[in-house]
Amino acid sequence: MSIYLKQRKKNILAEKRTLKNVRGTRDILPDESYKWQYIEERVRKIFEVYNYKEIRTPIFEETELFARGIGELTDIVSKEMYTFFDKGGTSLTLKPEMTASVMRAYIQYEINKQMPIFKVYYISPMFRQERPQAGRLRQFHQIGAEAIGSQTPETDAEIIDLALDIIEGFEIKNYTLKLNSVGCQSCRPQYKTILKDYFRHFYHELSEDSKKRLENNPLRILDSKDERDKKISEKAPIILDYLCDECKAHFEDLKSFLDNLGIKYEIDPHLVRGLDYYTKTAFEIISPELGSQDAIAGGGRYDLLSKEIGGPAIPGVGFALGVERMMLILEKNKYNFGEPSKPFVFIACLDTESQKLGMNLAQKIRKKMIPCEIDLLQRSLKSQMREANRQGAKYVIIIGEQEVKSGKCLVRDMRNGKQMDVNFEQILEFISSKYAEETTKD
Numbered sequence: 327m328s329i330y331l332k333q334r335k336k337n338i339l340a341e342k343r344t345l346k347n348v349r350g351t352r353d354i355l356p357d358e359s360y361k362w363q364y365i366e367e368r369v370r371k372i373f374e375v376y377n378y379k380e381i382r383t384p385i386f387e388e389t390e391l392f393a394r395g396i397g398e399l400t401d402i403v404s405k406e407m408y409t410f411f412d413k414g415g416t417s418l419t420l421k422p423e424m425t426a427s428v429m430r431a432y433i434q435y436e437i438n439k440q441m442p443i444f445k446v447y448y449i450s451p452m453f454r455q456e457r458p459q460a461g462r463l464r465q466f467h468q469i470g471a472e473a474i475g476s477q478t479p480e481t482d483a484e485i486i487d488l489a490l491d492i493i494e495g496f497e498i499k500n501y502t503l504k505l506n507s508v509g510c511q512s513c514r515p516q517y518k519t520i521l522k523d524y525f526r527h528f529y530h531e532l533s534e535d536s537k538k539r540l541e542n543n544p545l546r547i548l549d550s551k552d553e554r555d556k557k558i559s560e561k562a563p564i565i566l567d568y569l570c571d572e573c574k575a576h577f578e579d580l581k582s583f584l585d586n587l588g589i590k591y592e593i594d595p596h597l598v599r600g601l602d603y604y605t606k607t608a609f610e611i612i613s614p615e616l617g618s619q620d621a622i623a624g625g626g627r628y629d630l631l632s633k634e635i636g637g638p639a640i641p642g643v644g645f646a647l648g649v650e651r652m653m654l655i656l657e658k659n660k661y662n663f664g665e666p667s668k669p670f671v672f673i674a675c676l677d678t679e680s681q682k683l684g685m686n687l688a689q690k691i692r693k694k695m696i697p698c699e700i701d702l703l704q705r706s707l708k709s710q711m712r713e714a715n716r717q718g719a720k721y722v723i724i725i726g727e728q729e730v731k732s733g734k735c736l737v738r739d740m741r742n743g744k745q746m747d748v749n750f751e752q753i754l755e756f757i758s759s760k761y762a763e764e765t766t767k768d
């Protein structure tokens with residue numbers, strides 16, 4: 327018996343409580359879902375323009391993928407994953423991010439043998455058990471892209487250009503692109519040692535978290551939000567002074583590609599990301615409109631990830647943007663998402679006989695892909711008219727006993743209140759032509 331069922335049995339006599347969504351998750355109701363659809367549609371267009379194709383991977387993966395890919399010592403893997411055992415005893419985890427999954431699929435299907443560069447995008451929910459607050463959820467959504475198979479800095483530049491194009495595509499202007507290089511396996515170890523030595527001098531002044539980070543992950547102290555750590559970090563040695571020739575050249579070339587594209591950036595030598603797979607480029611796009619969780623998007627290069635999860639040496643670079651965070655900015659700026667879909671025509675019927683006729687008509691109208699609503703609650707004509715108005719229908723077709731007898735129905739234009747009789751045989755054609763007029767006008 328599952329743990330849930332055992333618990334339930336114990337509580338079987340307990341009062342039935344009203345159930346709610348789980349803390350840190352959100353329901354997206356119809357008055358909001360049209361905004362999400364709008365964002366997704368627009369973003370898909372942008373990805374198409376950059377020639378990125380969609381990839382969908384499962385919601386859960388073997389835990390080992392994330393443990394090895396993201397790094398055992400990261401906050402995500404050590405504290406935040408939703409991990410469970412399935413009945414076969416395999417440890418599974420709801421995906422906390424997509425990059426490891428995309429790379430897993432790339433290796434699994436030997437995509438390197440099929441094409442030189444794999445450019446993919448995703449729009450997907452992610453799961454992290456963080457403390458919920460504004461802009462931080464336990465189920466959140468990312469829009470992201472990965473370019474796998476190229477180690478050139480122009481690929482990094484394209485990924486950054488793409489991320490900014492999405493942000494600017496929604497008229498967000500108040501943001502900063504922060505850029506850094508986190509080196510590679512040949513130059514980072516030396517820097518890590520130097521950094522450790524520096525922080526050891528201030529050991530007793532560091533926050534408790536940073537004391538723990540010191541031995542294994544001293545780079546994470548650099549982006550600590552704790553004021554004491556921040557002060558100590560100010561004078562810490564910076565990685566840009568310790569990059570090997572290859573990383574240095576990559577960083578210089580990337581900057582010149584960004585300059586060439588007219589992309590403004592701020593070098594932030596303290597920018598280290600919360601995932602261990604990054605090499606060379608690391609970037610974040612932050613906005614002061616977001617408060618403490620100020621990153622709209624983050625990304626970078628991950629040339630060692632493939633080998634870490636058992637694949638050949640394959641370079642990659644990508645980014646992911648938090649949809650809820652972008653939504654916060656858009657709502658704040660009263661962004662125009664257009665309007666939710668409305669029925670073009672509302673069919674109001676007055677008795678069972680006319681309801682049957684009305685339902686046949688609704689079926690025909692809907693087959694022509696014209697949005698049509700018909701009352702399902704047997705309401706009075708008055709309340710059906712009120713409902714048609716509330717829903718913003720452009721026309722109402724009224725069918726009652728009299729109409730059934732005369733073979734005509736009454737059509738009301740809701741914008742000017744004009745009413746006309748239309749023969750049943752002509753009603754479909756009438757509505758179709760009105761709809762065609764309306765849609766070509768838009």
Ligand code: HAM
Nearest residue numbers: 423461462463466621622623624625626644645646648
């Ligand atoms: P990340 O920085 O962990 O990177 O997440 C990317 C974005 O997802 C963040 O900038 C933020 O907007 C959003 N986000 C993260 N956690 C939460 C949360 N708990 N609630 C709401 N939004 C959140 C990655 O995930 C990498 N996979 C990005 C990447 C792709 N790097 C290379 N390719």
